[in-house]
Amino acid sequence: MDNPRQLLKQYLVRHRWAYLVSILSIILSEIVMVQFPHLLGEFTDALQAGRVDGRTLWHDTALLAVVGIGYVVLYGFGQMRNGMLGRQFEYELRRKLFLHWETLSTAYFRQRSIGDLLNHALNDVRSVRDALSGGLNILTNAVFLLASTLVMTFRTVSVKLTLVSMIPIVFVPFLVGWLGPRIRNATRQAQEALSDMADLTEESLTAIRLIKATANEEVEQRRFTERVDAIVRRQMGVFRRSALMQSLIPFMGSLAFVIALLYGGFLTITREIPLGSFVAFTLYLAMLITPLQEMGYVFNYFQRASASLQRLEVLLTEVPDIRDEPGAAPLGRVQGEVVIHLDAFTYPDGTHPALHDVRIRVRPGQTLGIVGRTASGKTTLVNLLPRIFDPPPGSVFIDGHDVRTVTLRSLREAISYVPQDGFLFSTTIGENIAFSKADATREEILEAVRNAAFTEVLETFPDGLDTLVGERGVTLSGGQRQRAAIARALLKDAPILILDDSLSAVDMNTEKQIIANIRRVRRGRTTLIIAHRLSAVRHADWIVVLEGGTVAEQGTHEDLLRQGGIYADMYRLQETEQGVTA
């Protein structure tokens, strides 16, 4: 597990030379810049003493131009390098975050909102990057500009004048210490409000069809307005405090300026310091105000980044609850025997068992049908096989191996799972199907498409397998999506295939065709089929009927009809319905 602070430290160490070069060039730029008032002071003295002729005028102007250009080049270079390094870290952090999320279980994502997670990935990572590029630039600039300016004033002007003028500036650190934590607090609240809004937006857009169909736009608009108002209120809090800090700090600088004019003016009149020194000093003081003001920005940058790092730390140190047990071994070649010997299974956030007393054995190569009323536990049961949710140890076995003791990767490679709502990514249909087998040939993909009875549909699309799906391409119906998902699973050709009600949206004829193809291509391979329509399971070698989380009946289609229980009732009912619809 990666701690973002450690990642940051490692990153800084790894790129220490690059940082050294950029920081050095910013420091050099400041050293060049602080020559400016000094040169101007000397020029003023020379002017006053009548020592300036055409040649010295050109010489001094050229010198000032060189100073200006030197500053721009060096500072620009350092700033650009820091900016690039910050971006690179931002990219690494986002990548780490994404890779880490991929290791977490579905239970984790049920508890968190996607909007909130996206907010972390965008805003928190960005504020760390800002501190690392903009923050570091300004900090280096401010510290060295302050230091060089002070050194120059001490060396070239009057120590007494410098010390007296600096009195108001001494208060700056106290100001920062007082306002800083308040800004951090307000920033955190504003970020939370932003997350809330992202949640609501995500939820509303996902459910846009429902909202429109039920004419609930106004309710959603009201909820959205409330959240936006909350964001504005909280952001106002941040702005008020930030503005106070960013104006008080330069105010201290201006106060120093007032003292300098008074006292410096007096020293010049009494000829304790030459006019050139007074001119140089006022310019130095103007220069001092900039780094002091920047200190305020720097402080904001680092405060925000520190709060973001804290939040990212919570995310990145989240230990996946479903992972390889110590000493987990790969599953090896799988014959396909599935044994479930489950006393009880309760969801992590559940109050009572979703499954209890389930005893099922599927021999290698057999087809098992799983039926039952809605919420009887069918999906829960098959989810335990690939460990989408973890079954208790010693309750689910593949080829005699407890699924809890084998590596997740080998376990999931041995299983093809087709969910009810086939999900398609925004890419081509071909790539969506080859998702399960990246190196599949076009012929293999087309074969899977044929077996999923998807060929005719594909032929109606403009570019066949290369047709884009989603926003920029075709929109597939529920039944078409299911068939694409079945093709994907068939292409994977895993030892165990699970169809989780994945024929629910196709018509009877298509279902018949697909089932016949599956029976042919899966001969000798284990297949588990969950279905509401009994026609999809009647040819299975064994059928279990779940009721209230346990096995109520089991046997072959004929056995179950003879038993005259739930299955027989369901069958009669469906036959009548088909009679009506036929």
Ligand SMILES: Nc1ncnc2c1ncn2[C@@H]1O[C@H](COP(=O)(O)OP(=O)(O)OP(=O)(O)O)[C@@H](O)[C@H]1O
């Ligand atoms: N992730 C979850 N967390 C907590 N409880 C859950 C979760 N998923 C399902 N359940 C609960 O477990 C029970 C069984 O649900 P399951 O989805 O397995 O039923 P099902 O037979 O597949 O239903 P359907 O035919 O409607 O798909 C239900 O009471 C459901 O509320």
